[in-house]
Every structure is written in structure tokens, then in C-alpha cells.
Amino acid sequence: MNVTISNKEFSFDAPLSAYDALSEAGLIDRSVIACKIDSKVCALTEEISCDCTLLPLTFADEEGRKVFRHTASHILAQAVKRLYPETKLTIGPAIENGFYYDFDSPVPISSEMLSNIESEMKKIVKENLRIERFTLSRDEAKKLMEEKDEPYKVLLIDRVPEGEEISFYKQGDFVDLCAGPHLFSTGAVKALKLTQCTGAYWEGDAKNKQLQRVYGTAFPTKDELKAHLEQLEEAKRRDHNKLGRELEYFTTVDVIGQGLPVLLPKGAKVIQTLQRWVEDEEEKRGYLLTKTPLMAKREFYKISGHWDHYLDGMFVLGDPYDETKECFALRPMTCPFQYQVFLNRKRSYRDLPMRLGETSTLFRNEDSGEMHGLIRVRQFTISEGHLIIRPEQLEEEFRGCFELAKYMLETLGLIDDCTFRFSQWDPNNTAKYEGTAEQWDEAQALMGKILDDLKIDYTIGIDEAAFYGPKLDIQIKNVYGKEDTLITIQIDMLLAKRFGMEYTDSDGQQKYPYILHRTSMGCYERTLALLIEKYAGALPMWMAPEQVRFLPIGDAQSEYAHKIADKCRALGMRCKVDDRNEKIGYKIREAQLEKLPYMIIIGQNEADAGTVSVRSRKGEDLGQMPADEFIAKAMKEIAEKVK
């Protein structure tokens, strides 16, 4: 048989293991932990008996890492069963930076138990147990798992599709149902760490029993583990929820309530800067600004569909079920309010596209466990907008929305951290959605075509659509790796009809427009959070809440410093003079801790010469220059939104 190993041809007379084949090709060393036969990831013990291609996999390959960490999750399961035999096993996959295993444990797993488990895992690694695969028929497999009293595994066996092998992996006296593949032995997992323990629902469904999930990570060497843990710590130092409070961008107050942050002057200033920029940019692109009410009567939300689809998420003022009394609700979305602008008078095809923008404050009664800093809150302000368009304008207008969003993200410096998701409905979950399958198919087909034409590299999210249509979601991760939607552009072919939004077309017919729901840079609070994390609190000059601080060395230079600062302020620069009687080193240190873009040191030399000494926020000395030269440089930086 002929085997192509890393693009070279080899021929073998008899079947052999992948390990032997790779040895023959001189491609085996300690770093090889698994292999890929054709497109399937396999253990090195896999037997090769026919023509195929073969590639070695190391920890550097994503697939190799998965095999490695999946093995670590089995070591975890084995350790837990040794220490707490009454625990039931469920599943334990490798994930992006590690692995987890879900257990059904009669007692919650405490942090003390976690360190015991970790020690036991290290023992298992030291024992260097051979990992062996075997397969069983469905009945034998079930019998084995029933004997071992593993009810979840019995359930999982039933899920294995007909015709697929039911495989088990054995290491020492531990046996687990698993599709594999795995490492050769437990000894290779030289460095591991259990990171946390939390609850997680069986099958990811909140209606099911909550299990105990143990997270961990593993590496081939202790140095790599250490570097990874340090990197995690470093990421946490950028956490907006910590940094944003320390640097006084926002705070929370117990008695105000959950998910209702107070924006302090610095946070408010950044948001105002962003908001002015967004509103101006939208105006340039033909948007009309609206300002609509923050609440409406129950009946209004019944027309929009929110009452049926979103009541739990709304703050209701009054008894929602007493029809004899007036009842209001704070708005969770802007859509139906902004539609009233279109409905204000009879519309013609000449009015379209009608691009409406609004800096819109919304209220959503999120479940109590969902709130997170400025990323997930109960009241937020979004750069909202709706484009009411003729069907044939869809592609061009969608492109316009996408380009605006892209421009915003590029300017903010966030574009490289974003991923795109084409969010579709779930045909098996029709209760959640409005409209017919035909309407959904049409909207999704249109959107798919537009996304492909725009050459957007996207993933598909099933059951992630809005109740009225498919979305392009622009996703971003926070410092903990948790993903959220920053920007969304949605196609809606349904709501216009609900609201009776007609226009007279050129042929005299009354027609329903399409609507694009979109945001240009998302919610200001969330965007601010991600900016703080992206820049570790050192925001680019143009959006920094304080752009320049003047630091006179002594009283004698205070007047000169104020004179220049006044000049800067008159030009719209955000600056302060620190003329406290403190040592200059002390003032610099404070300004640096506050992550200000520029510090201007002013001594007698500067006052005499009409110059300033400029320092960057990193402490770099940018030299002495005429005051006017610095002002011109700074103003240019602000105007050009330099990062």
C-alpha cells in the first residue's frame, strides 16, 4: 500500500501502526502526540492497512492540542472517580485553552476538593498508565456502563448513530465511553492545573439537572503552563470591570441596583465623544436623527410583537395582566418607535431609502446572574438605526451599513478582534420566531448572498436570529474569552406589514418596504468596556477623557502652564494643570498611573523660552518644543483619530 506522509510517498508491504509509519519517514520525536490519517485525527496506535495520507500532529497543532487536553480530561475523571467513587461521569471535552469534565456529584466540588483532585491527577500522570481503546456492541456497551452505574453514559450510548463504532478508553482500572482519540499514555501530560469549578446544565439546557463542571488546562511542559497562566493574569489586568472602576470610568451602587452602572465623568466623557462622532458620521451618510419616547403603552408592544415574544425582558409599569387599567413598559428596543417616523405621513418610493438614526436608551430586565460590568447591563444606550427601503435597495443599503460598522471598528482599533456570525433561525423552534418558513428562507438566502458578495468570512449561528429576521452579528471577546455581540445588522421583511408601513411605488401600487435594523458602533457602554480592555485603560488620544496634563515644576511656572492650558482648552482639548506643591516625579507618576496620553513638564527654562517638555504616557521623553508646535501636533492627532 502507498502512504503519503507529509507530502512524500512511502510504500509498505504489511499493515503497520501510524507510529511505525511515521518512524519510517523519520518524523517521530517526542513532540508528536497524535496523527491525521486522511482527514481524521487518530492516535499513534491506529493501524494503517490501506492507501492514505498521514500527517504527524504535535501540541502546536490545534487538533493535537485537543487530543492532549482531552486525555487530560480523562485523567481528571479518573482522579475524581478514585477520590469520590459515587460521582457519575458525563462528558469532558477539550476546549479552546484547556478542557473540562462535567460530573454529577452528590456534593458540590469545593476548592479544597479541587486541589485534592489535582494532586490525584498528578499521581495518575506519574503512574504513566497505558491508554487502550476497545469497542463493544451497543448491548455490551450498555451492559458495561450499567454495571459501572454510569446512567449518563448509558444515555450517551443511545445517541451514538447506527453503524458507528462504540468505543471505550481504558487507563489502569478506569474505563470511559469516548470517541477519542487519546495519547499513548497518561505520562505525557507533564503540566496540568485545575482552574475552576462551577455549575453547568446537562446538555446545556437550563431545564435539566445542573452538574458540577471542573475546568482545567494542560501542557506538555511546566514552562508552557506557567507562561499560559501568566498570560491569563495579564489579561485579567486589562479587565474593564476592574480597570474601569480603578480609573474611575464607572462605578456601581448597591441601592441603585444590579446592571445599572453610574458613569463617572471620565466614562461619560468618552461616551459623549463617541456619540458625537457617530451622530456626525451618520449625518454625513444620509441618516436622519430621531428622538423617540423611552416608554409606551402595552398596546403598542402588542402590535410590535414584543409583548408576546419579550414580556419577561421588559420593565413593566403597572399590572401587565389587568386590561382595565393603563399599563406602560420601558422600551427594550427602538424599532416600533422609530417606525412611527415613517408612518407620520403617506410615503412614496421617492422617500426611500429612509435612513433613521437615534442615540437610543433601552431597558431590558435581564436575569440577575447575567450582569457584567459595562458589558451586560439593564439600561444602555445604543447607536440605533433603521433603514426603510425598497426591496431592490437591500443589497446596497446593507453594504452601506456594513461599511459604516467596519469604518467605526477600524477607527476604534477593534476590527482585528472581531469575528462575523450569520445568525439564522431554527426551523425546529418556530415558536420563537415570526413569519413563515418561506419568508425566512428568502431573507436568509438574500443575506447569505450579500455576505458572500461582500466577501465576509463568517460562521453560521443556528437559532441566533432575531424574532423578525436573520442577522449579521459582529462578535468580540472580552479578556476572559467570553464572546458578545458588539454590532448587529438585521434584515426584517415582516414588521413593516405588522405596522401597516406602506409606500406608493412608481407603478402606483401600495407596497411594504424592507427594513434593516442596524447599529453603527453598538452600545456605548459595551463598546467603552471593550475599548478599556483593548487599550488596557490607555485610550487613544482622540477619545481619552483627559488628553494632556500640564505639570509645572514650581509655583513660578504655574501661570505660564495655565496660559497654555487655557489656549488648549479653547481649541477643545481636554486638559488640566497639576499645580499642587508636590515633587515633579510624584506628579508624573500620578499622571502615568492615570494613563494620560501626554504629560507636559514646565520649568523655568520652558517658561522663559515659550516651550514645553513633552512626555508620552509610557514615560518616553519626546523632547522640548515650542508650545504652539505641541498644540498643533496634539490637535492634529485628535482630529485624525490617531491610535
Add this chain to the structure above:
RNA sequence: GCUGGUGUAGCACAGUCGGUAGUGCAGCUGAUUCGUAAUCAGCAGGUCGUCCGUUCAAGUCGGAUCACCAGCUCCA
């Protein structure tokens, strides 16, 4: 909403076996007028998240509740 953790001065943290509250930084006052990571002295600041209970006595023990953190689930 669920699982686990945390809550002592603006911030970072001590507080032993239940015996009546401490340190550093920040703040204020005074002195110091100084060229790049901390000048000196003094002062002030706390219903120990909140409520209920146990006790002669609770920051400390028990319960409830609120807020914050991580995860699950849900969502911009």
C-alpha cells in the same frame, strides 16, 4: 434564574479561641518651592453590606437578604 466564591475607611489588606477596630496608600491641615517612581509633621475617616437570630458579649457563630466576581443558561 442556577452553581461556587467574595463583602472590614475612597483603595489594597490585617483582625488569633466570640471580649467592643488596625496598617499602608489616598484625603484634609501646616511646613517644604523642589527637574522625572513617593519631602516632613499632624489630623480626620468605620452601625465591619443589610436585617433577623444564638450569646452576658458577634467583624468573628447560624439564617435570610442585597451587592460584587467567575461559570452555566439567556442576550446588544
